[in-house]
Amino acid sequence: xxxxxxQNQPPRGTVKQLSKKERNAAFRRxxxxxxxxxxxxxxxxxxxxxxxxxxxxxxxxxxxxYIEAMDNHFKYFNITPQMGNVVLGATLAMEEKDGLKAxxxxxxxxxxxxxxxxxxGDSIFWLLWPTIIGGIAGYMALQGNPTGAIVWTLxxxxxxxxxxxxxxxxxxxxxxxxxxxxxxxxxxxDAISVMGLMVxxxxxxxxxxxYTPLKFSTGKVSLSVQTGVLxxxxxxxxxxxxxxxxxxxxxxxxxxxxxxILLLVVISxxxxxxxxxGIAPAK
Amino acid sequence: xxxxxxxxxIILLAAWMAWDNGTGVQLIGQWPVCVGLxxxxxxxxxxxxxxxxxxxxxxxxGVAAFGGSSIPEYGVATIVSVFLAVRTGANTGEAxxxxxxxxxxxxxLDILVKYFNTFTAHWEQRLLHERKFKQMQGVYLLSVVIxxxxxxxxxxxxxxxxxxxxxxxxxxxxxxxxxxxxxAGNMLPVLGVALLLHYMPARKYLTFLIAGFVLAAYxxxxxxxxxxxxxxxxxxxxxxxxxxxxxxxxxxxDESGDDYDE
Numbered sequence: 001x002x003x004x005x006x007q008n009q010p011p012r013g014t015v016k017q018l019s020k021k022e023r024n025a026a027f028r029r030x031x032x033x034x035x036x037x038x039x040x041x042x043x044x045x046x047x048x049x050x051x052x053x054x055x056x057x058x059x060x061x062x063x064x065x066y067i068e069a070m071d072n073h074f075k076y077f078n079i080t081p082q083m084g085n086v087v088l089g090a091t092l093a094m095e096e097k098d099g100l101k102a103x104x105x106x107x108x109x110x111x112x113x114x115x116x117x118x119x120x121g122d123s124i125f126w127l128l129w130p131t132i133i134g135g136i137a138g139y140m141a142l143q144g145n146p147t148g149a150i151v152w153t154l155x156x157x158x159x160x161x162x163x164x165x166x167x168x169x170x171x172x173x174x175x176x177x178x179x180x181x182x183x184x185x186x187x188x189x190d191a192i193s194v195m196g197l198m199v200x201x202x203x204x205x206x207x208x209x210x211y212t213p214l215k216f217s218t219g220k221v222s223l224s225v226q227t228g229v230l231x232x233x234x235x236x237x238x239x240x241x242x243x244x245x246x247x248x249x250x251x252x253x254x255x256x257x258x259x260x261i262l263l264l265v266v267i268s269x270x271x272x273x274x275x276x277x278g279i280a281p282a283k
Numbered sequence: 284x285x286x287x288x289x290x291x292x293i294i295l296l297a298a299w300m301a302w303d304n305g306t307g308v309q310l311i312g313q314w315p316v317c318v319g320l321x322x323x324x325x326x327x328x329x330x331x332x333x334x335x336x337x338x339x340x341x342x343x344x345g346v347a348a349f350g351g352s353s354i355p356e357y358g359v360a361t362i363v364s365v366f367l368a369v370r371t372g373a374n375t376g377e378a379x380x381x382x383x384x385x386x387x388x389x390x391x392l393d394i395l396v397k398y399f400n401t402f403t404a405h406w407e408q409r410l411l412h413e414r415k416f417k418q419m420q421g422v423y424l425l426s427v428v429i430x431x432x433x434x435x436x437x438x439x440x441x442x443x444x445x446x447x448x449x450x451x452x453x454x455x456x457x458x459x460x461x462x463x464x465x466x467a468g469n470m471l472p473v474l475g476v477a478l479l480l481h482y483m484p485a486r487k488y489l490t491f492l493i494a495g496f497v498l499a500a501y502x503x504x505x506x507x508x509x510x511x512x513x514x515x516x517x518x519x520x521x522x523x524x525x526x527x528x529x530x531x532x533x534x535x536x537d538e539s540g541d542d543y544d545e
Contacts, residue, residue, distance in 0.1 A: 141337025201495020
């Protein structure tokens with residue numbers, strides 16, 4: 001059966017161009033499946049293969065060419081989904097131009113961009129932005145106010161256009177983008193971390209809460225450790241100290257975030273049981 | 284909204300969340316407040332949904348799943364906690380005391396699914412070589428469905444059998460445990476803080492960290508006000524740094540120009 005199909009096929013090495021619509025369809029596919037089907041061996045490779053499947057079929061009408069090109073995309077790949085748009089935009093441009101001759105270059109580009117772009121992408125999309133907006137929206141939500149959550153959802157929806165824009169950027173600037181684009185992006189990440197750090201400072205002071213109901217009593221005089229001693233030294237002294245301790249622990253190899261979560265839960269449970277830690281009374 | 288319809292929507296929300304978060308956030312990701320917002324719309328109990336999801340949001344701040352790593356499923360924890368509080372009237376501490384462990388258990392399913400996907404990935408590639416291109420894409424879509432099941436399965440169990448069973452569990456939990464978990468909830472944002480400080484140029488921009496702390500601790504400025512000031516500072520630094528990129532080439536021109544003048 002496969003022989004029959006083969007006879008109607010264009011010869012090997014035929015390379016066709018995509019229309020703008022077909023290109024955008026491939027980018028849209030990646031935007032909507034990036035990261036699904038994640039596996040421990042090739043990580044995001046199945047997502048890449050699925051995203052490119054239809055576009056590559058168009059570029060390589062010959063079955064054997066198509067299989068070779070797809071095999072290339074079934075290799076290990078892992079990147080911040082949004083940044084994947086840039087890389088896949090660039091690889092699509094290369095394959096449209098040079099066909100299978102680009103296979104090695106495509107693989108090299110993917111591998112070399114994965115690390116640096118994920119570094120920047122993870123910081124922006126998974127750390128800085130969620131911390132800044134999450135701190136604000138979470139704090140509002142505690143008072144029953146959904147405004148922050150609504151804004152967050154709307155911004156996430158709008159990011160669709162950013163992702164498609166990144167694909168087009170990758171497609172049009174190709175390999176040049178490595179230097180020009182990542183330089184600006186690094187500055188952007190650096191600058192936005194200033195905002196992140198200020199919010200982090202606020203979070204230590206307001207969101208992190210450590211309260212002790214301990215009291216010193218000598219004779220008739222009783223002194224609350226929290227309001228009488230700690231708060232007099234500095235507001236939010238215990239949260240700041242806890243932040244310092246956690247920061248220090250994270251620097252140690254053995255202390256993974258999960259272990260620290262467990263440690264904090266155990267400290268809280270034991271502290272509450274012995275009445276050393278508690279919930280601050282509402283003012 | 285009738286209870287049955289609510290239940291169906293909550294299960295669909297679980298499937299949606301798996302897709303939404305797995306693709307790098309389309310609308311709500313698995314961010315607790317955004318999931319809580321949807322739950323508020325479904326259950327009609329905004330107040331409860333926002334307060335509980337806000338608590339979980341702050342607990343999970345800064346904890347992110349990089350490069351496919353597995354973290355407690357805070358989105359699942361949010362759905363379970365809010366569902367429980369709305370249906371049984373459990374308080375925030377009790378609701379989270381049940382929701383968070385479910386989120387932790389779901390993490391095991393996440394790992395299982397990622398192992399299973401190794402198998403579907405090989406299957407897809409085999410179909411590619413057999414020239415069954417349509418089936419190849421079909422198997423990928425199957426892996427997407429399995430991906431969704433990792434949230435749908437625990438949430439369905441909780442929705443179908445949960446409320447009465449969990450209600451009886453929360454009645455057994457001693458008071459100091461729920462209070463203790465609430466204390467932990469107040470403390471946990473510190474982990475996100477510490478992680479962020481490790482990822483961000485904290486030493487370089489220590490000034491701004493201290494400024495944020497002082498503005499909030501001593502001057503009691505709300506977090507949004509500090510964020511706006513931070514945004515202003517970030518804009519200024521961005522402008523400065525971008526401007527310093529160009530002079531490298533512009534300066535040489537200027538210098539040669541000066542030479543001619545003299």
